[in-house]
Amino acid sequence: GLAERGYAYGPAFQGVRTVWQRGGGDETEVFAEVALPEELRADAAAYGLHPALLDAALQTGTIAAAAAADGRPGRSVMPFAWTGLALHAVGASALRVRLVAGPESMTVEAADETGGPVLSMDSLVLREVATDRPATHAGSLYEVVWTELPPVVAGPAPSWAPVATAEDVPALTGAPAAAVLVATGDGDALALTSRVLAVVQAWLTAELDDSRLVVVTRGAMPAGDGVVTDPAASAVWGLVRAAQTENPDRIVLVDLDPADGAGPEPVLGAVLATGEPQLAVRGTTFSVPRLARVTVPAAEPPPSGFGPDSTVLVSGAGTLGALAARHLVVRHGCAGWCWPAAGAGRPAGWRSWSPSSPGWAPRCP
Structure with a gap:
C-alpha cells in the first residue's frame, strides 16, 4: 500500500x-477518477483548480509508480517538475484523469464529469525518493547574514543623476554611470513601492545598458545592529530584488546608515566598484547579504522525571497509595517519599516500607 511506501495524506x-x-512498459496508460471531499466542494469555484484536486490528479502517477508491474518492483516517487501546463476550465470539483507514461516523463490530461477538458500537461517528471532511512535535516537550514566586505578602493567619483519619478528616466542625458533613486518610506509602503516600481519599469525599457539604477534606502535592512528603522523601504528591497533577478547588472540596492545623515554621494563610487548588487553601509563598513547555515544549539536534555533525587508526597491512603509508593521506589529509584500524616493516615502495609527498607529516605515530617 501507499502507507508502506511512506505516503501519508490528510x-x-x-x-x-x-x-x-x-x-505496459513505456506505453502505459493510467486512468483515474478523483474528487474533492464533500466538505471542500463548495470551495471549488474559488479556484482555477482546487489545490487538493490537482494533488489528487498527480497522485495518479504516484500510485502507478508504486504498483509493481512487468516483474519490476514498485517505486516511491514524488512530482518533481512539469511543463506545458494549461487550464481549460475552472471550478471543477471532480476529474477524470489520463496519464501516458514515457521514457522519462508522462503527459497528463484531465476532464470534468461531462468530458469537458479541464487540464493538460505536456510533461510531468517524477523523481524517486528513498524511504528506507529517515530523512536528515541537519545543516539544511540557512539564514541571510550580513557579511563585511574588505575595504574597497574607489576610483574617481562617477557621473550620476537623480531620478525621483518615472518621467525623470527618459529625460536623462549623456548616459551617466548611475541614476540615483532615493526611496525612503515615511510609513507609506504602498505609495513608496508604487513609485519605485514605476521608475524601475521605465529604467528597464530605456536604452541605458551601460548605466546603473542605484536605489538608495536608509535603515531598511538589519545590517550592523540588526535594527530596521524604515519598514516601508524594506518592501522596496523585496520588490527590487525580484527585478534584479530578472535583469542582472542593471540595478543596485544600497541601504545607508540610519545613524548618518549623509547622502549617497560619498560612497557611490565605492559601491559601484564592488560590483555587488546589494549592499548596506554602516559607518565606513560595507556589508553584503550572504546565505549561512543556521547553527542550532544543542537541545537541553528533557527533565528526567522521577529519580534518586526525587521526593514524592503520597497523599492518598489505602492500598493504592502503598502500591504507588512501592512502584516509585522500585521502578524509578526514588530515594525519598513520605506520608503527610502519621498513624491511621497511613495505609495498611506501610511498615514494610520503613526506614530500614531499600530506597527509604524520609524528607518530610
Whole structure:
C-alpha cells in the first residue's frame, strides 16, 4: 500500500477514488477518477483548480509508480517538475484523469464529469525518493547574514543623476554611470513601492545598458545592529530584488546608515566598484547579504522525571497509595517519599516500607 511506501495524506488530499491501467512498459496508460471531499466542494469555484484536486490528479502517477508491474518492483516517487501546463476550465470539483507514461516523463490530461477538458500537461517528471532511512535535516537550514566586505578602493567619483519619478528616466542625458533613486518610506509602503516600481519599469525599457539604477534606502535592512528603522523601504528591497533577478547588472540596492545623515554621494563610487548588487553601509563598513547555515544549539536534555533525587508526597491512603509508593521506589529509584500524616493516615502495609527498607529516605515530617 501507499502507507508502506511512506505516503501519508490528510483528509483533504484523499481524493483518489478509482485507478486502473492499460498497456505496459513505456506505453502505459493510467486512468483515474478523483474528487474533492464533500466538505471542500463548495470551495471549488474559488479556484482555477482546487489545490487538493490537482494533488489528487498527480497522485495518479504516484500510485502507478508504486504498483509493481512487468516483474519490476514498485517505486516511491514524488512530482518533481512539469511543463506545458494549461487550464481549460475552472471550478471543477471532480476529474477524470489520463496519464501516458514515457521514457522519462508522462503527459497528463484531465476532464470534468461531462468530458469537458479541464487540464493538460505536456510533461510531468517524477523523481524517486528513498524511504528506507529517515530523512536528515541537519545543516539544511540557512539564514541571510550580513557579511563585511574588505575595504574597497574607489576610483574617481562617477557621473550620476537623480531620478525621483518615472518621467525623470527618459529625460536623462549623456548616459551617466548611475541614476540615483532615493526611496525612503515615511510609513507609506504602498505609495513608496508604487513609485519605485514605476521608475524601475521605465529604467528597464530605456536604452541605458551601460548605466546603473542605484536605489538608495536608509535603515531598511538589519545590517550592523540588526535594527530596521524604515519598514516601508524594506518592501522596496523585496520588490527590487525580484527585478534584479530578472535583469542582472542593471540595478543596485544600497541601504545607508540610519545613524548618518549623509547622502549617497560619498560612497557611490565605492559601491559601484564592488560590483555587488546589494549592499548596506554602516559607518565606513560595507556589508553584503550572504546565505549561512543556521547553527542550532544543542537541545537541553528533557527533565528526567522521577529519580534518586526525587521526593514524592503520597497523599492518598489505602492500598493504592502503598502500591504507588512501592512502584516509585522500585521502578524509578526514588530515594525519598513520605506520608503527610502519621498513624491511621497511613495505609495498611506501610511498615514494610520503613526506614530500614531499600530506597527509604524520609524528607518530610
